[in-house]
Amino acid sequence: MQQVDIPRTQTRDIVDALKARIFSGELRPGTRLIETELARDFDVGRGPVREAFRVLVGEGHLQSHAHRGVLVRRYTREELLEMGCAREVLESLAARLAAEKTLTEEERSALRASQDRMNVAEAEQDLDTYSRENRNYHTLIETIADNAHVADLIERVRVPYLGLRLPQLFAVDQLRQSNEGHRLVTYAILAGAADVAEAAMRSHIRAGNAHTAQLPDELF
Amino acid sequence: MQQVDIPRTQTRDIVDALKARIFSGELRPGTRLIETELARDFDVGRGPVREAFRVLVGEGHLQSHAHRGVLVRRYTREELLEMGCAREVLESLAARLAAEKTLTEEERSALRASQDRMNVAEAEQDLDTYSRENRNYHTLIETIADNAHVADLIERVRVPYLGLRLPQLFAVDQLRQSNEGHRLVTYAILAGAADVAEAAMRSHIRAGNAHTAQLPDELF
């Protein structure tokens, strides 16, 4: 479940470091990144920094304007909804694929364990944990679905930066409703009911999108 | 319908040139690309070439191994099927979105014109033209669907390199069947029948995937 040989290179290090900073919220959307500064910070030349930028632009985490540098990607509400639309079909595809497969015993228990953790977080109304476990849950389903390309595409329509602030906007009844959706998906996959899994996941994601649509303007 | 200001930069030029060579089949999958050679060919330094590589790796056209350079991406049959799976849901989503929209008169006639061109190619059994028009057709639907993210994702699960050889493998009755699918999609979109458009596109793509599954081994 782990690739062994990833020769470290400066570009790779910078890519990972920047990605971590973006995901953690340390680098806010719209922040401009200056090659020289980062080169100094990381104590490397500008070449590797530039290449890291190109990688991150490719992954959609940065946006670049020629001769004007790069900045941490901003999402408009419209973009988020466009992405949600794609996520809906992709994640429900993943759920279907997972349900269609004959699961190994490890996969079954991993799925149950993940669901349990979310249940606990729900019961304790621990929004932070729930948010983290939610992400793990979806990743787990992608892993089980065993389709690297689909997983890759889903990764592209996930929004990283709201991660830290979204929990605070998550009301408790939304949490219950969200986990209700998860349980449906979980049991459908365990039961091998592909159609149910797909449909359940679709409406689960759709509910999330409806939530995004109502986010206050100041978040964009 | 056209963005105006794209400041040309060497990296951009190289990216475009390489992409063209890959799509045209001039650069075959598995071909190793050497920075120095390309730098000489394009008469530039190695920096821009390296950055272009990173962009193309990000777009999935090249694959890179640290310290061992990049090569034109190879697809295994399994990968192609994985991608087809994702394409299925994404393209049918695009068809649905297109059908749900109230089309402008331009969009309606563009769609009819595209369908007409494919009909002609079908009648004349011009596989080459049909293949090209087929691609344009799908792109047109994405444009009409008006969801940049979905279009972007579809671009990622399209296989460029078989473009030139696939026509030769395309039997005439497959061509007829393929265009039959297009007609269904076209009329469904024009009629605003979202469900039909989605379902028709889905089975259209699925038929294509079934075809890929049966490609001879020597193509991989």
Add this chain to the structure above:
DNA sequence: GCAGATATTATTGTTGACAATAAAGTAGTT
């Protein structure tokens, strides 16, 4: 002749200096 160690070579990884560009600032005119 062959396995292993050692040198050679081709190629990528990295850097610091220079050129080109766009933005910010300044002066001069009305």
Add this chain to the structure above:
DNA sequence: AACTACTTTATTGTCAACAATAATATCTGC
């Protein structure tokens, strides 16, 4: 004060030389 033309500055784009790595060829001892 507002407008333009020019100058300055910050930053990106580019290059050519050097360092590090992996693949290849050569040598050595058996």
